[in-house]
Amino acid sequence: MQRTMQLSGGRRSLITLGTVLVAGLLAACDSTTPTPTSPTVRQAKVNADITLPGCNFDTCTSPPRILFTNLKDGNAEIYSMNADGTSPKRLTFNANVDNFASWSPDYTKIVFASTRINGVFNIFTMNADGSNVQQLTNSGVANTGPRWSPDGTKIAFHRTWDKRRYTIQIMNADGSNLHSLRDLPNVDDGQPAWSPDGTRIAFKSNAADPAYGGYDIWTVRAADGGDPVRLTTTLRAGEPAYSPTGTKIAFTQGSFASLPRGIYLTSAFGSGTPTLITTSAGYDVSPTFRPDGKRIAYASTRMWGGMTPAKWSILTVNLDGKFLSMPSASIFIDNMSPSWGVH
Numbered sequence: 423m424q425r426t427m428q429l430s431g432g433r434r435s436l437i438t439l440g441t442v443l444v445a446g447l448l449a450a451c452d453s454t455t456p457t458p459t460s461p462t463v464r465q466a467k468v469n470a471d472i473t474l475p476g477c478n479f480d481t482c483t484s485p486p487r488i489l490f491t492n493l494k495d496g497n498a499e500i501y502s503m504n505a506d507g508t509s510p511k512r513l514t515f516n517a518n519v520d521n522f523a524s525w526s527p528d529y530t531k532i533v534f535a536s537t538r539i540n541g542v543f544n545i546f547t548m549n550a551d552g553s554n555v556q557q558l559t560n561s562g563v564a565n566t567g568p569r570w571s572p573d574g575t576k577i578a579f580h581r582t583w584d585k586r587r588y589t590i591q592i593m594n595a596d597g598s599n600l601h602s603l604r605d606l607p608n609v610d611d612g613q614p615a616w617s618p619d620g621t622r623i624a625f626k627s628n629a630a631d632p633a634y635g636g637y638d639i640w641t642v643r644a645a646d647g648g649d650p651v652r653l654t655t656t657l658r659a660g661e662p663a664y665s666p667t668g669t670k671i672a673f674t675q676g677s678f679a680s681l682p683r684g685i686y687l688t689s690a691f692g693s694g695t696p697t698l699i700t701t702s703a704g705y706d707v708s709p710t711f712r713p714d715g716k717r718i719a720y721a722s723t724r725m726w727g728g729m730t731p732a733k734w735s736i737l738t739v740n741l742d743g744k745f746l747s748m749p750s751a752s753i754f755i756d757n758m759s760p761s762w763g764v765h
Contacts, residue, residue, distance in 0.1 A: 486763060487511075488710075488719055489523040489532060490736050493756035500534055502550075505712070505719075505738075505762070513552035519543075524761045526570050533558075533568040533577055545579055547595075558597035567613050570595070571620050571644070578603065578614040578623060578644075588612035590625055592644075604647030608632040611640075615662045615671075617690070620644060624653075624662035624671055624690070631657065639673050641690065651692045656681060663709045663718075664690065666763060670741075672699070672709035672718055685709045685720055687741060700739050713763035716741065721758040734758040 487502040492512075498519040503510040514520040516538050523534040530550055535543045539557065543564040548555045558577070559565050567580035574595060581591045588610040590603040603623060604611065609632050615624045623644045626637040629652075636657025642650045653662075658676035665671070671690045677683040684701035688694060700706045704723030711718055717738050725735045736757045 486525060486529045486713060488736065489525065489759075489761040490721075490757050491521045491523065491759040493758075500532070500552075501757075511551075513548065515552075521759055522567050523759065524569050525763065527572055527574045531570075533570055535566040535568060535579075545577065545597075558593065559600075565591070569614055569616055571616050572618055573620055578616065580612040580614065582612075590614045590623065602647075603644075604642065610635075610637070613661055615664050616644065617641070617664050618666055618668040622690075624664060626660040626662065628657075630655075639671065639688070641671075641692075653688055653690070653692050654696065659686075661708055663711060665711050666713060666715040672711065674707050674709065685718065685739075699741065700737075706737075708759055710760050710762045712738075719760045719762045721760060736760045 488505055489500060489502050491498050492501050497517060498521050499512055500514045500520045500523045501510050501512050513523075513532070514534075514536070516536075518537040518541065520534055520536045520538070523532050525532060531547055532550060533545065533547050536546050537543055538546075539560065540562070542562060543566050544557060544561060545559045545565050545568050546555055546557050561581070563584075564582040565579050566582070568577050569579070570577055576592055577595055578590055578592045581589050583589065589605055590611045591600060592603055593600040603614070606629065609627060609629045611625050611627045611629070613626045616622075617624070621644055622641045624639060624641045627640045628635050628637050629640065629650070630636075630638055634657065637660050638655060638657060639653040639659045639662045640650055641653065642648060653671065654673065654675075656675060656678045658678040658681075659673050660676075661674040663672045669690055670687055672685055672687050675681060675684060675686050675696075682698065682701040684706050685699045686696040687699050688696040699709075699718065700720065700722070702722060702724035706720055706722045706724070708721045709718045710720070717740055719736055719738045721734045722737050723733055724737075725733070734757055
């Protein structure tokens with residue numbers, strides 16, 4: 423969730439980043455709530471599988487670490503850690519905001535957004551150990567939420583032209599050939615996620631009702647932005663993430679009528695009933711799939727009194743239950759924006 427503000431280092435970063443993460447999803451809450459049109463939500467079963475992750479793909483040579491953003495020192499920096507919370511490693515070191523990190527398909531590189539140039543979010547890449555930082559965009563408007571295409575040749579990201587105008591941009595992995603996925607008048611598209619085969623992109627959009635401004639999850643062809651398919655109808659959805667098989671999409675849902683706030687799972691093809699995976703008194707956001715597709719990591723405020731926006735931990739949940747583990751809670755507080763596998 424990425425309502426953009428001009429950011430700088432220090433204490434202001436800590437306060438603003440929590441707002442950045444929740445503002446996009448909650449932005450419509452100030453408006454008059456329309457009549458609900460969502461399907462009935464089916465509660466998920468409880469399952470206490472605590473198996474640690476492994477890689478089940480030929481291209482993955484070792485279990486990938488979870489990337490996340492930490493505010494431990496009052497400034498947003500990118501870290502990685504094992505899935506059980508051990509061996510945290512800091513990857514970025516500067517006085518500005520580094521956030522929204524995501525793995526490359528071969529897990530050797532990381533793409534992320536940073537305000538280190540002119541105090542405005544731009545897109546950068548670095549090696550998995552934090553070395554060899556390369557700047558890909560140099561824009562006076564904010565560029566966030568970058569995601570690598572499955573073949574590693576392209577990067578999609580979310581560009582905010584002003585406080586309300588979002589578009590999805592796609593560029594080559596070296597920053598060349600920058601273009602919009604689609605550009606519809608008065609329509610905001612953001613938070614892109616590639617399908618595993620690279621043919622489609624899921625994203626949040628207010629295309630169903632631009633005047634109201636509520637967001638749902640859509641998919642379009644990655645090649646030309648055509649063949650739009652609307653997956654949700656609640657006007658409170660965001661942060662889509664494809665499962666490794668490409669058949670499911672996890673997303674964040676804001677409170678809407680009888681629907682609880684939390685993380686949901688739905689078909690990637692626009693059919694079926696969304697399944698509630700997590701819910702709490704606070705916020706559960708930023709879902710990301712384990713590479714084998716059996717578990718989701720996400721950021722939550724539930725460990726810190728629920729509604730405290732600056733207190734986040736990284737938790738995990740099985741897709742068929744509510745069992746939680748806390749890979750980050752014993753290390754630091756204020757952890758957010760996890761990235762487990764490629765999404």
